[in-house]
Amino acid sequence: MENKEGIIGMYTAADGTQWLSDPEERFGFRANWKVNRILHRVVSDYQEVAVVETEGFGKTLVLDGIVQTTEKDGFIYNEMIIHIPLATHPRPSDVCIIGGGDCGAAREAVKYPSVRNVDMVEIDPEVVKASRKYLPEVAGSGEPDPRIRFHYEDGTAFIRRRRDAYDVLVVDSSDPVGPAKVLFERPFYEDVHRSLKEDGIMVCQSESPVFHPDVLSSVHRTLKDLFPVVRTYLAAIPTYPGGVWSFTLASKKHDPLLEGSERLQEDGNRYVNRDLFESCFRLPVYVKERLQKR
Amino acid sequence: MENKEGIIGMYTAADGTQWLSDPEERFGFRANWKVNRILHRVVSDYQEVAVVETEGFGKTLVLDGIVQTTEKDGFIYNEMIIHIPLATHPRPSDVCIIGGGDCGAAREAVKYPSVRNVDMVEIDPEVVKASRKYLPEVAGSGEPDPRIRFHYEDGTAFIRRRRDAYDVLVVDSSDPVGPAKVLFERPFYEDVHRSLKEDGIMVCQSESPVFHPDVLSSVHRTLKDLFPVVRTYLAAIPTYPGGVWSFTLASKKHDPLLEGSERLQEDGNRYVNRDLFESCFRLPVYVKERLQKR
DSSP states (O other), X not given: OOOOSOOTTEEXXXXXXXXXXXXXXXXXEEEEEEEEEEEEEEEOSSSXXXXXXXXXXXXXXXXXXXXXXXTTTHHHXXXXXXXXXXXXXXXXXXXXXXXXXXSHHHHHHTTXXXXXXXXXXXXXXXXXXXXXXHOHHHHOSSSOOTTEEEEOSOHHHHHHTOSSOEEEEEEEOOOSSGGGGGGXXXXXXXXXXXXXXXXXXXXXXXXXXXXXXXXXXXXXXXXXXXXXXXXXXXXXXXXXTTSEEEXXXXXXXXXXHHHOXXXXXXXXXXXXXXXXXXXXXXXXXXXXXXXXXX | OOOOXXXXXXXXXXXXXXXXXXXXXXXXEEEEEEEEEEEEEEEOSSSEEEEEEETTTEEEEEETTEEEEETXXXXXXXXXXXXXXXXXXXXXXXXXEEEOTTSHHHHHHTTSTTOXXXXXXXXXXXXXXXXXXXXXXXHOSSXXXXXXXXXXXXXXXXXXXXXXXXXXEEEEOOOSXXXXXXXXXXXXXXXXXXXXXXXXXXXXXXXXXXXXXXXXXXXXXXHHHHOSEEEEEEEEOTTSTTSEEEEEEEXXXXXXXXXXXXXXXXXXXXXXXXXXXXXTTOOOHHHHHHHHOO
């Protein structure tokens, strides 16, 4: 199935240069990345999995034509989705990651010495294979930490079978289209709630507050119905459209705004530090207003 | 000179739709915006001044093919470049804005009741004319506040003649190419320093920390040589490449980190609130490291 032609969204310009176009069609916006090399393309049971080398951001993982993570800025997303919940929990031991096939989130999670077990539930083994082979800058090189266990199955089915199992559950999904759509809906969040221990915390990526404010506010509202503590935070991710991305943390007990940043593991971080642990929750007026609307 | 053909960076796609392409050539990145209508184009003595209506961000001011401000997100830049220094100064009275032809910065400045005079020094009257006519969402509608005085001349020459004149000086420039290049260099900052009162504050836009970290660190270093207090802050601006933008504040006395946010005018703001006044100075690891390098 290896085929270096026809990656979704790629085109050749009049001058012969190759480009990858990542569109937000509803907004008439297209981010175009100049591609110097195609490293990998495979069509899995779920999607087209490609790795290309872009001029600006180096090796780039692309699923069905949508940029997922890059050599140069992948650390921002992975640090933000992991360190905020893990530093909020006083002693995270059992962690589950739904999605996260680029392996970068799992790699950050094992920086916390209290973590004994990371269940990584990724539906598509081809994403893990491609990331480990071509993107060690994100996935890490060599054998993965033995605390990480890979489960190649549907995250919704996996989590439905778990009770009081996790301290922290991370929904590291792609956009709410196709297979990832259910990961943004209430039945899934109810299962997540049951899968968490009595002081458990979940976090999900909740899309762009600029391009998808409807997704962000719907996630926030649904989680508010289920958890006593719900906090949205932002990060600046250059390769995501609009450059600003939201995450939403929902917690049965611990509140990041009260916990402080003392437990944050900063070693080797390139984005998150203690300052950011506190400031990422401070939202601009337009985001705050959107979350307050019901 | 009105001509609706040939706006720099615009092209027609195979399906007949029109697009504006805003490139960061060194990074092989092009942000393409679908254009529904061309509202204005004039070639002034300095540049091509155009206003187009984009599908995603509404009316958009474009100078020599580079997106400057839009109906939908122009408020972010203008609030951030004005409210941070004006709320840092205990009683700003005399304000100077170099550039800022879209008039949005001046409009924010007069929200501070202590402000008696805003000298707006824009080299190109065509930018002011186009913004006031086509972009009232940014420039404001009706007659400008009488405290704003327009000076259509070279900002460097203007500021060279001033001594102890301003409480706050704002360098609201375009990118450091062409006429704006000198606004990023030491001789200009020395003149700015002299033009400020003994507790004066200046702020400038210091480009993208992702695409132009060299500009940011050079501005930061130069200002450090001249002012005792230098603080870089960030904002998330969706239509600027990479989505995250830096500003650098340099002050003879007042430090925003010590002043607190009590004087911030929040009325009608859509981005800046008190939370952000404090958190915008908290920088990710990779930006901090860049600024610490000499």
